[in-house]
Amino acid sequence: MPLVTSKEMFQKAYDGGYAIGAFNVNNMEIIQGITEAAKEVSAPLILQVSAGARKYANHTYLVKLVEAALIETDLPICLHLDHGDTFELCKSCIDGGFTSVMIDGSHHSFEDNIALTKKVVEYAHERGVVVEGELGRLAGIEDDVNVSEEDASYTRPSEVEEFVTRTGVDSLAIAIGTSHGAYKFKPGQKPELRFDILKEIEKRLPNFPIVLHGASSVIPEYVEMINANGGNMPDAIGIPEDMLREAAKSAVCKINIDSDLRLALTGSIRKYMAENPSHFDPRQYLTPARAAIKDLVKKKLVNVLGCDGKA
Numbered sequence: 001m002p003l004v005t006s007k008e009m010f011q012k013a014y015d016g017g018y019a020i021g022a023f024n025v026n027n028m029e030i031i032q033g034i035t036e037a038a039k040e041v042s043a044p045l046i047l048q049v050s051a052g053a054r055k056y057a058n059h060t061y062l063v064k065l066v067e068a069a070l071i072e073t074d075l076p077i078c079l080h081l082d083h084g085d086t087f088e089l090c091k092s093c094i095d096g097g098f099t100s101v102m103i104d105g106s107h108h109s110f111e112d113n114i115a116l117t118k119k120v121v122e123y124a125h126e127r128g129v130v131v132e133g134e135l136g137r138l139a140g141i142e143d144d145v146n147v148s149e150e151d152a153s154y155t156r157p158s159e160v161e162e163f164v165t166r167t168g169v170d171s172l173a174i175a176i177g178t179s180h181g182a183y184k185f186k187p188g189q190k191p192e193l194r195f196d197i198l199k200e201i202e203k204r205l206p207n208f209p210i211v212l213h214g215a216s217s218v219i220p221e222y223v224e225m226i227n228a229n230g231g232n233m234p235d236a237i238g239i240p241e242d243m244l245r246e247a248a249k250s251a252v253c254k255i256n257i258d259s260d261l262r263l264a265l266t267g268s269i270r271k272y273m274a275e276n277p278s279h280f281d282p283r284q285y286l287t288p289a290r291a292a293i294k295d296l297v298k299k300k301l302v303n304v305l306g307c308d309g310k311a
């Protein structure tokens, strides 16, 4: 099966009360772990590539690895640019075979965000590619941009209809309290999401797919594995899985997960190296690392997103 856009996936997810997992990919083992998990539970997938991933692994390598996953799994897979920040970057991914791009104009003024997003939508739609826009700012780290808590802001429901109508975007990322990275809440702070804002947005945008970024749960098992094997991660707190399950039943059709993958990969490599200090064949420590990714993703697809059996 060739790469697909997220159009049909989102419609089915919206109607069925579940969400599609959008997992960040940076290398072969991550792609294999995610796609093997999805194959086992028959789940559709969004594999997303950030500008940093593209810089690290090279556009062509990532596209070809995803094409290999298509051949191996025969799943519906959408290849998405995560946090595109310029028209040129989006254009390069559209021209280079991606089926979906995000143009993240959330750091611009409302009018500038609309102008930039509309330009990307026009280019993308002429080529059969779908576009995710963003309104509201998440705290946390994306590539080299660190958005402090003071600069983060919830999405204003009053702006969403105008943004979607004037830009023509196919989905909208919103800020309701999630944030990027492993440190989403201060130590002792109770994780909270603004479901009231989500409900208001749903009301204003009927039958329209919403996206949640910064949705890793920062699974304690992996943080503990890192810390038990020479790491030192202080008080990492993520989004509780029950909140994500609740969101997945609503208009939220895409849930972004990266940090949990990083933690699983790093935790298992640290554990392997601590237990086998004389080993130096990368295949030895990357085998359990890939298995950890697979195990994590399978649990997410079944227990959190509810998209198993929907491929």
Ligand code: G3H
Pocket (backbone or CB within 6 Å): 024, 050, 051, 052, 053, 082, 083, 141, 142, 143, 144, 180, 181, 258, 259
């Ligand atoms: O939202 C950010 C994603 O986790 C990607 O992170 O830009 O470091 O690749 P990155």
Ligand code: 13P
Pocket (backbone or CB within 6 Å): 024, 082, 083, 179, 180, 181, 182, 212, 213, 214, 215, 216, 217, 256, 257, 258, 259, 260
């Ligand atoms: P996490 O850092 O919570 O995994 O978020 C990833 C993300 O939003 C990618 O765009």
Ligand code: ZN
Pocket (backbone or CB within 6 Å): 083, 142, 180, 213, 214, 256
């Ligand atoms: Zn993000």
